[in-house]
Amino acid sequence: MDFELKTLTLAAARAVRCDLLVLCVGEDFAPGQDALSALAAMALQRGDCKRTPGASLQCYAPPGVTARRVVLLGVGDGGAASVRKAVLALAPLLKSAGVAQLALVFASEAPPQAVGAAVQALSEASYVYTTTKSKPEPRSLKRVVLGVPQARPVRGAFDTAVAVVAGVEFAREWANRPANHATPTLLGEAARSLARLPRVRCKVHGPAQVARLGMGALMAVAQGSSEPLRFIELHYEGAARTQAPVVLVGKGITFDAGGISLKQPAGMDEMKYDMGGAASVLGAFRALAALQPAINVVGLIPSCENLPDGRAVKPGDVVTSLSGQTIEILNTDAEGRLVLCDALAYAARFKPAAVVDMATLTGACVIALGAVRSALFSTDDALAAQLLAAGEAALDPCWRMPLDDAYAEGLKSAYADVANVAGRPAGAVTAAKFLQRFAGKAPWAHLDIAGTAWKTGSAKGATGRPVPLLVHYLLATAAGAGAARTSGARKRTRSAP
Ligand code: BES
Numbered sequence: 001m002d003f004e005l006k007t008l009t010l011a012a013a014r015a016v017r018c019d020l021l022v023l024c025v026g027e028d029f030a031p032g033q034d035a036l037s038a039l040a041a042m043a044l045q046r047g048d049c050k051r052t053p054g055a056s057l058q059c060y061a062p063p064g065v066t067a068r069r070v071v072l073l074g075v076g077d078g079g080a081a082s083v084r085k086a087v088l089a090l091a092p093l094l095k096s097a098g099v100a101q102l103a104l105v106f107a108s109e110a111p112p113q114a115v116g117a118a119v120q121a122l123s124e125a126s127y128v129y130t131t132t133k134s135k136p137e138p139r140s141l142k143r144v145v146l147g148v149p150q151a152r153p154v155r156g157a158f159d160t161a162v163a164v165v166a167g168v169e170f171a172r173e174w175a176n177r178p179a180n181h182a183t184p185t186l187l188g189e190a191a192r193s194l195a196r197l198p199r200v201r202c203k204v205h206g207p208a209q210v211a212r213l214g215m216g217a218l219m220a221v222a223q224g225s226s227e228p229l230r231f232i233e234l235h236y237e238g239a240a241r242t243q244a245p246v247v248l249v250g251k252g253i254t255f256d257a258g259g260i261s262l263k264q265p266a267g268m269d270e271m272k273y274d275m276g277g278a279a280s281v282l283g284a285f286r287a288l289a290a291l292q293p294a295i296n297v298v299g300l301i302p303s304c305e306n307l308p309d310g311r312a313v314k315p316g317d318v319v320t321s322l323s324g325q326t327i328e329i330l331n332t333d334a335e336g337r338l339v340l341c342d343a344l345a346y347a348a349r350f351k352p353a354a355v356v357d358m359a360t361l362t363g364a365c366v367i368a369l370g371a372v373r374s375a376l377f378s379t380d381d382a383l384a385a386q387l388l389a390a391g392e393a394a395l396d397p398c399w400r401m402p403l404d405d406a407y408a409e410g411l412k413s414a415y416a417d418v419a420n421v422a423g424r425p426a427g428a429v430t431a432a433k434f435l436q437r438f439a440g441k442a443p444w445a446h447l448d449i450a451g452t453a454w455k456t457g458s459a460k461g462a463t464g465r466p467v468p469l470l471v472h473y474l475l476a477t478a479a480g481a482g483a484a485r486t487s488g489a490r491k492r493t494r495s496a497p
Pocket residue numbers: 256258274331333334335336360361362363364366421422427450451
């Protein structure tokens with residue numbers, strides 16, 4: 001989908017050629033002398049058009065307006081959340097066949113966050129999955145012109161949102177694919193395809209290399225499947241080699257049947273989404289390649305299937321992780337933490353500035369926070385604050401959860417250094433406590449996205465979360481690092497003789 005940002009008065013919007021012109025009518029909308037204003041003024045006066053977010057009125061274009069149809073869309077206070085809600089309410093229309101070219105026009109001053117929200121919501125509302133359909137009906141919406149009173153002040157937010165959309169759609173595509181169309185091998189190829197983009201490199205480790213490295217926990221999960229595992233390593237090099245990277249780690253279980261601790265059949269198909277964390281790493285790299293920020297980022301994806309089999313790992317088995325710590329696998333369905341712990345240990349070799357892992361890790365997280373906020377766990381207050389702020393700015397929010405040591409009591413094992421499960425209480429927290437043991441010295445955060453990475457029910461499908469959060473976090477980090485470099489340079493100049 002193509003997005004274009006334009007400075008447009010309502011008088012100029014009159015001449016935009018498109019199938020559908022959406023005019024945002026917020027609380028501060030004041031009609032001018034043009035044809036669109038006249039239409040909106042009349043509809044408001046007669047009560048057919050409302051300013052509440054999501055309220056909409058479809059009309060034929062009045063004389064003098066080039067668009068085929070016009071929708072008057074209520075956007076309330078005109079803030080990001082209201083604009084998002086309003087655009088999403090148009091989803092059925094945006095998915096309909098007749099709308100290939102769309103113009104979305106802000107009649108009054110558009111805050112940058114609202115422009116970003118509009119771009120993200122237009123993508124979200126018009127997305128269709130087609131890959132495994134024999135007669136696909138592809139997305140009809142091809143081109144969007146975003147009209148604002150002044151383009152310059154919102155250009156940055158617009159560019160960020162367009163890159164976020166590319167990342168989110170990449171993540172949704174891979175997470176939506178059925179497990180037989182998104183194997184660890186295929187995920188590795190998807191990562192390799194990203195390495196064609198500027199400043200992106202990729203290395204994909206197979207079973208032999210992973211064995212040589214000593215990733216015993218990842219290997220234990222993978223051994224129940226005949227699909228070979230992959231350990232995917234992505235690099236985005238946007239800053240000097242000397243600058244410590246941010247490491248993103250994504251759980252890449254392409255199907256989670258639970259292993260010998262087999263899951264119930266109802267809804268098990270949804271465990272194809274258990275690589276949502278991995279998809280978000282791929283999506284974040286897609287966005288980085290588009291934005292080219294001055295930062296270094298490493299992406300790590302431990303990927304395999306979790307299946308029951310004659311060779312599968314068994315409850316009670318003890319394995320040695322890359323960190324050297326031994327793990328008693330009491331429940332083979334707690335596999336995410338096993339593949340992640342080896343990736344977290346591997347992350348240390350990059351001497352990272354920060355490590356952030358994303359995982360559809362626990363059903364308990366869905367119970368705690370539902371589909372609204374991802375769970376954020378961090379031992380570092382500054383990193384937690386950055387991720388919380390990024391989530392709010394990106395409309396991809398998370399909520400901080402505790403990491404008291406008392407939560408780790410249940411992970412004690414008589415046969416190994418640690419067990420992979422504790423009891424049922426606080427299941428999302430005990431999973432995070434397990435990961436914390438492997439998280440090294442760098443500031444670390446864990447996002448449990450079990451409730452947010454996909455939607456269940458009639459609207460079943462991947463969301464692409466937390467790509468927006470990650471992109472906003474990485475951009476803020478790049479800007480911060482840039483500022484630090486400049487002030488450092490200034491200091492050096494001042495102290496020079
Ligand atoms: N992938 C699941 C977590 C999950 C379950 C995400 C349902 C979204 C919806 C994970 O591997 C898992 O099975 N976790 C277990 C852990 C338990 C055995 C300690 C769970 O949450 O039941």
